[in-house]
Amino acid sequence: MSVRPLRLVQVGAGAMGVAWLRTIAAADGVELVGVADLDVERAEAAVRSVGCDSAGGSGSRLGGGSVVVAGSLGELLAAVEPDAVVNVTVPAAHSAVNVEALFAGLPVLCEKPAAPTLAEALVQAAAAEATGHLLMISQSRRYFAALTAFRERVAELGPPGLLTTDFYRAPHFGGFREEMPQPLLVDMAIHAFDASRHLLGAEPVSVVCESWNPSWSWFQGDASATATFLFSNGTRYVFTGSWCAEGRDTSWNGEWRAVAAGGTATWDGESRVTSSVRGLEENVAPGAHEQIAGALAEFAEAVRTGSRPDSAIRGNLGSLAMVEAAVRSAETGERVNVAALMEQAYEEALALPVRDEVRERLKSWGAVATVLG
Structure with missing residues (x-):
């Protein structure tokens, strides 16, 4: 029995965005139905670069479906009904796009890092819990x-x-x-x-x-x-x-x-x-799916089956904590305790302006250790 392709929209059409478009185009079981970028002309050019025609709104073809081009995720979701979102925006935009997608009822595959700060990543983890939808970070070099x-x-x-x-x-x-x-x-x-x-x-x-x-x-x-x-x-x-x-x-x-x-x-x-x-x-010979193709394959499987990938946002927090701890140590010249840094980030997350549902989820943890198990 054939399985309907997973309908994807992608946000971000820069150099890495084009790499993702090519990966999606080459992958089995997925179909690109929309691309958003603040620079709509860049999004149109990115779609064309993978062998499609774009007319500034719809009509380009990839994987048998029409590819809608828009200036934001919100515009895309008003025009198409995807199954999931691929977020390839700059890191500073990751949180806003991910939270918007999750509360629109969509699982998200996001380029690393999840966010510029650990506090923002914790907000995203809370948003994923509050909505019950998967947020996976593409740590592509695991594959x-x-x-x-x-x-x-x-x-x-x-x-x-x-x-x-x-x-x-x-x-x-x-x-x-x-x-x-x-x-x-x-x-x-x-x-x-x-x-x-x-x-x-x-x-x-x-x-x-x-x-x-x-x-x-x-x-x-x-x-x-x-x-x-x-x-x-x-x-x-x-x-x-x-x-x-x-x-x-x-x-x-x-x-x-x-x-x-x-x-x-x-x-x-x-x-x-x-x-x-x-x-x-x-x-060692290359595997069937490596780098971002491996991340996409694992994400698609998780969306279809409900499995929990290792790089779901909770599992990725430790990697982002290593980055923030290393930066803090470099800036201060001191040894940084990762657990203490995580708790500080948790307090910062509680002070950020977030949706009520996210704030309630954050408060319910009581401590970051609750999230990390």
């Missing part, structure tokens, strides 16, 4: 077959005493990333931080972080950093990276090493996974 293989090799070694990521690239993005105060930690390091939680099956306790901006940097904010996290299982996780490192780039996933009583395992961030156990070395 690599080689990462899964590396996780298995790490588990064979016993609890790691040390886990490290080295990340060195030199991208010239232009736009908002080059204007952010902490572009590396906020926009990129969350991928590695999230993967560290995934690999260790544990949560961060505290962090010491230093960030700086090299003299040759084309970023306004700090494009280099080193952060050392203490995890609840005793592992030290060390992230060192730079976005101003010309030459000898690492993978976008970074290069990983885990050291435990049973030996050492490594991952080059691409296909090569090694383990000192039995002298094992693997070249």
